Amino acid sequence: MINVGTRSTRFAGPRPARGMSLVEVSIALLVTAVATAACMQAATAAAKTAQTAENVRQATALTDTMMNYLVMLPFADPTTPSAALGADSGESATSPLAWDDVDDAHGWSGLPIEQSAASGWSMQVTVGFVTMGDPLVGSGTDQGLKRITITTLRFGRPLLTRTMLVTRE
Amino acid sequence: MTHHRRRASLSYRHRCRGTAYVLAVGLSLLLAAVATGSLLASQALMHAGRDQEDVAKARVLARSGLAWGLAALNRHVAYAGGTVPSTATLSSASGRESLTATIANSAPAVGVNEFQPAVIDSTATVGLAQRRIVGQAIAVTRPYSAFQKALAVGKVLTVTSSGTVSIPSGEGIAAQLDVAGGGTVAGDVEQSNAVGNTVKSAADHAAKLVAFPEASAIDTLIASGTTYIIPTGTSAFALSRLLASPRSNPTGTLNTSGIYVVNCAGRRVSIANCRVAGTLILLDPGAGSFIGSGIVFEPAVHGYPTLIVRGNMTFSTTSTVLSESSGTNVNFAPQGTPYPFVGGGWDTDTSDTYTPGIDGMVFVTGDAVVSGRLRTATFVVCGNLTVSGTLITEPDPWCFVAPAPGFTSTTWQLKSGSVSQPLPAP
Numbered sequence: 001m002i003n004v005g006t007r008s009t010r011f012a013g014p015r016p017a018r019g020m021s022l023v024e025v026s027i028a029l030l031v032t033a034v035a036t037a038a039c040m041q042a043a044t045a046a047a048k049t050a051q052t053a054e055n056v057r058q059a060t061a062l063t064d065t066m067m068n069y070l071v072m073l074p075f076a077d078p079t080t081p082s083a084a085l086g087a088d089s090g091e092s093a094t095s096p097l098a099w100d101d102v103d104d105a106h107g108w109s110g111l112p113i114e115q116s117a118a119s120g121w122s123m124q125v126t127v128g129f130v131t132m133g134d135p136l137v138g139s140g141t142d143q144g145l146k147r148i149t150i151t152t153l154r155f156g157r158p159l160l161t162r163t164m165l166v167t168r169e
Numbered sequence: 170m171t172h173h174r175r176r177a178s179l180s181y182r183h184r185c186r187g188t189a190y191v192l193a194v195g196l197s198l199l200l201a202a203v204a205t206g207s208l209l210a211s212q213a214l215m216h217a218g219r220d221q222e223d224v225a226k227a228r229v230l231a232r233s234g235l236a237w238g239l240a241a242l243n244r245h246v247a248y249a250g251g252t253v254p255s256t257a258t259l260s261s262a263s264g265r266e267s268l269t270a271t272i273a274n275s276a277p278a279v280g281v282n283e284f285q286p287a288v289i290d291s292t293a294t295v296g297l298a299q300r301r302i303v304g305q306a307i308a309v310t311r312p313y314s315a316f317q318k319a320l321a322v323g324k325v326l327t328v329t330s331s332g333t334v335s336i337p338s339g340e341g342i343a344a345q346l347d348v349a350g351g352g353t354v355a356g357d358v359e360q361s362n363a364v365g366n367t368v369k370s371a372a373d374h375a376a377k378l379v380a381f382p383e384a385s386a387i388d389t390l391i392a393s394g395t396t397y398i399i400p401t402g403t404s405a406f407a408l409s410r411l412l413a414s415p416r417s418n419p420t421g422t423l424n425t426s427g428i429y430v431v432n433c434a435g436r437r438v439s440i441a442n443c444r445v446a447g448t449l450i451l452l453d454p455g456a457g458s459f460i461g462s463g464i465v466f467e468p469a470v471h472g473y474p475t476l477i478v479r480g481n482m483t484f485s486t487t488s489t490v491l492s493e494s495s496g497t498n499v500n501f502a503p504q505g506t507p508y509p510f511v512g513g514g515w516d517t518d519t520s521d522t523y524t525p526g527i528d529g530m531v532f533v534t535g536d537a538v539v540s541g542r543l544r545t546a547t548f549v550v551c552g553n554l555t556v557s558g559t560l561i562t563e564p565d566p567w568c569f570v571a572p573a574p575g576f577t578s579t580t581w582q583l584k585s586g587s588v589s590q591p592l593p594a595p
Contacts, residue, residue: 024189024190027189028189028190029193031194031197032193035196035197035198035200036197036200038201038204039200039203039204042204042208043203043208045208046204046208046212047207047211049214049215050214052218053214053215056215056218056222057221060222060225064225132237132240132241132244133259134261135259135268136263136266136268137261137263143244144240144243144244145236145237162229163233163266164229164232164233165233165236165240167236167239167243168239168240168243
């Protein structure tokens with residue numbers, strides 16, 4: 001009987017609080033959730049930045065390839081000299097391999113060399129005359145200097161622009 | 170006992186209180202550290218990529234400075250001769266980009282040649298990136314490519330149905346525009362438009378750009394020539410039964426290179442039964458001027474043209490020989506003017522005959538017509554050429570190998586192996 005009474009006395013008193021309370025756990029979970037969300041955002045931003053950096057690296061390589069190709073082309077058309085920019089009569093404006101002088105590329109837009117449409121890469125090229133006094137400024141007439149501008153795009157968004165001057169050599 | 174257990178329980182509860190917070194904050198800090206680390210790493214990667222791109226842009230821009238320098242050298246009149254350039258400076262800026270380039274003669278007192286080139290120094294800045302490229306430019310002089318052809322026409326070559334143009338196998342005809350007319354062209358034709366069926370050519374393909382001399386190309390020879398005295402007073406005059414050479418000028422002083430200048434000044438001139446061992450320059454012949462039969466021309470100096478016409482000319486030459494005894498007796502091969510002029514013989518009689526022909530370059534700045542039978546070498550017509558007779562021509566290799574003064578073009582180009590990337594100047 002004494003044992004019962006003792007047991008009864010023991011269960012009648014306040015229950016010992018072992019572990020954490022519900023409030024405590026709830027607040028802890030909330031803090032953790034907020035922190036996790038913030039960290040996820042940061043991680044996502046980091047991943048995006050890393051992807052952008054990788055895209056810039058790729059864009060640089062693609063742009064350099066095209067620029068190297070263009071600067072190897074003759075300054076002026078070897079068969080039908082013309083003051084007009086762009087592909088000349090009878091020449092293909094769409095196929096870079098058909099260009100026979102550098103300004104044939106003027107106004108061209110298409111896929112970078114050895115890239116498919118699915119890759120998301122595209123490219124735009126403009127070629128114009130510039131003044132001798134300030135070659136970073138365009139000119140309407142041929143003063144012996146042309147400026148090539150290549151813009152490389154990723155899914156239609158400009159990512160990188162490269163400019164170079166060429167002359168007769 | 171009961172009190173003791175309660176105290177223990179309370180103590181345990183006190184010890185556990187806050188553990189969840191500590192764990193949560195700890196976990197959060199760990200996540201934050203990882204996220205911040207990756208963010209910083211990716212941003213560093215991004216900045217490195219941007220910096221790398223700036224460096225690449227600066228390098229390309231600095232290379233552009235060399236292109237500007239070459240263009241300036243090729244464009245500047247004072248530089249075109251490949252003589253002594255002064256210093257030129259470019260300073261250009263746009264947005265984050267700036268370009269500074271200078272051209273200087275490495276040794277201004279002695280002029281520019283392969284050993285004293287012009288120096289182009291280009292420095293480009295993009296953002297914080299800076300690149301400097303230095304290159305040496307040399308003036309390369311080369312003959313006009315038109316001189317490589319047996320026949321070069323600056324505009325349209327018309328060969329009428331009665332006309333024939335013949336060149337040796339393997340040589341070329343260059344017409345910058347069309348070849349038309351329905352006649353016969355036997356040779357490798359380069360032209361801008363399709364030959365079609367009108368001309369029976371051995372080959373035809375798209376014309377390649379051929380460099381023709383500028384109008385001023387003949388100025389040097391004119392300046393070094395001797396004026397040939399011509400009859401005055403009438404609207405037309407004739408040159409007949411004359412011998413012009415470094416040792417013969419019936420009208421005046423001798424010219425050591427045999428260069429004689431006839432200033433027609435718009436008057437009609439006719440030339441027949443003459444021998445020229447030198448360079449005859451006809452300035453501004455009037456309408457109706459022609460070169461007739463009995464013509465024996467050759468240059469006195471290898472590579473020089475033997476006939477230059479500033480204007481238009483008709484060649485109504487024939488196969489009639491040049492005879493010393495026809496009409497006024499003239500010895501066309503006296504001492505000092507052997508026939509052929511180089512390595513030939515001479516005599517004192519006037520009984521010889523000579524096969525007509527022009528054994529040297531003919532250069533016409535305007536239009537030309539060949540209505541008779543003409544045999545020549547390196548026929549260069551800057552305007553239109555109409556052939557209704559027979560034109561037989563072949564290239565004179567000397568014209569390309571050793572062109573006459575003024576018959577060369579100068580192009581500045583980077584000296585091979587001279588481009589370097591030194592550190593930017595402080």
